[in-house]
Amino acid sequence: MKEAIVQQDLTVQIVDSPIPEPGPDQVVIKVVVSGSNPKDWKIPIFFKQALNTGDDIAGIVHSIGTNVFEFAPGDRVASFHEMMKPGGSFAEYAVGWAHSTFKIPAKTSFEDAATLPLAAMTSALGLYLRLRLPAPWAPATEATPLVVYGGAGAVGAFAIKLAVLSGIHPIVVVAGNGIKYVETLIDRSKGDTIIDYRSGDAAVVSGIRDALKGAKLYYAFDAVSEHNSYTNIVQVLEPDGAITLVLPGKKYEGIPDTVSQTITSVGASHGDAKDFAYVFFRYFSRGLDGGFFKPHPVEVVEGGLGGVSKALTDLKGGKASAVKYVFRIADTKGVKGTEEKL
Template structure:
């Protein structure tokens, strides 16, 4: 395939701001270097880090594209030296940035095949979400069969994925959400749903024996409450701070109850670390996806040039599951 010289993309105008700063632009089509592929994008996933980057609070790491977009699906359009993919392969990829565009470049070992029977629209929702959940719940959080697991934001893309993966690992799962409809989604996926507006997750988890693992993206005053909700030897994994990263916390329970507080962000990790996560997903999770035992929960789709409204949809907080941008479709 011969790559064109230019492509349509969505850039963040100025130094960031509201959704209105997302504007169509024309950019050069990237070329692959050694160990890299260029994907002709069919669909691009929309994620919270994209919103943070647009707002100016989450800068791309050095060398990454300034364009938003951390996951996409499509077909391999060009390959660099030492790459096992072929032009035309249907893939989905974890990206360092640049997904809101007709073409994107990424490391070849951060790319995974589209699962059997899955459309490209759904496959675009896998990389950022599944890399994040698997690396934090399993590789970092060490969730095991029979353990009690709590995920906040249970109806989000991260939350719905975490519920499904935890259930596949035979854990007992709780999930918080802010409406009865969202709680029903969590319950349908196998979680014991907690409407945080009228129930106290700390009390519920303590009555059950405490959570062995909590996955949290809220932060703020949830942090001390999470500590109270943990069982002895429990683990809290922090992946975002929607209510802010600053908190007053009594550290004595960490020592007395042997608790672990940890966390991670995906984008700044090394290429090797991301490749190891991809290998683990390929070995364990992709067979579940091939068999249709788990899969992304879809909320809505928007055209590429309507990315601003996709961000508005996410910031309104009413979405359930994943939001995607239609680039070429298919």
């Protein structure tokens, strides 16, 4: 099979690799579409390691492990690949754990499904495990102000969508170029609003404070976690409030010791949050089928795996706003057109 290996300089080498075999609790998926995420460019640079960094899989089950009971060859599925492990999504075939794999409804395209696995799970972990906010099936019964910083990115946007399903309002969203898209996600009749970070830090802080209209802020989801995002938030957050951040391995200076500070790492879905991930991935599938959970907007990158290098370079350069870059594997030079009826 063809597989894209991302180098430290973000060039990509397309190599021939053997089709992987599933472990007892894994599925091997013929990848129709792969998604992408900022970590896909960060890992080769920060860890000085060349590898297939893709983790968002959408495709058709090829084979299953001996313990897998929910899936069978031919099923349309999406899956969150375990980060930094063999079998990533920048390839013709990829490996997913059964618990982090979910069925794609017939009405949902592979392109749309590929936007969900990493980003939507990050949002769910942040809101419900880290901030301990009410789940969609037991929604909030009183006003629960929430700041989502970075609302146009996939993680921030999915956090808004889930918060709405949980009856959490008012949602104060900080965004920039993607404000037009964020506007489609919020409900201004319930006090939701958007603050433009391009107006400067002082305007962001005063904008959040004005949007709260005297209400106290106890919860913040910082989907940016840099460029003063968290220092802006804590100027409005209550001293005993809670903030969750998404960038591991850094010291967040300026956050008061009294504030509950957590890191939301999606890797937990392959660690101590496996059961949580199992439940929410299936909730996403139900939401797609029911129409109450929407995917992120997509941009199909030309050339399939041959377009990975440019897409990751654009991600690194901050060019993606309110959009997910996805790759159709069949568009890759040297790959046979998929034979399944898609």
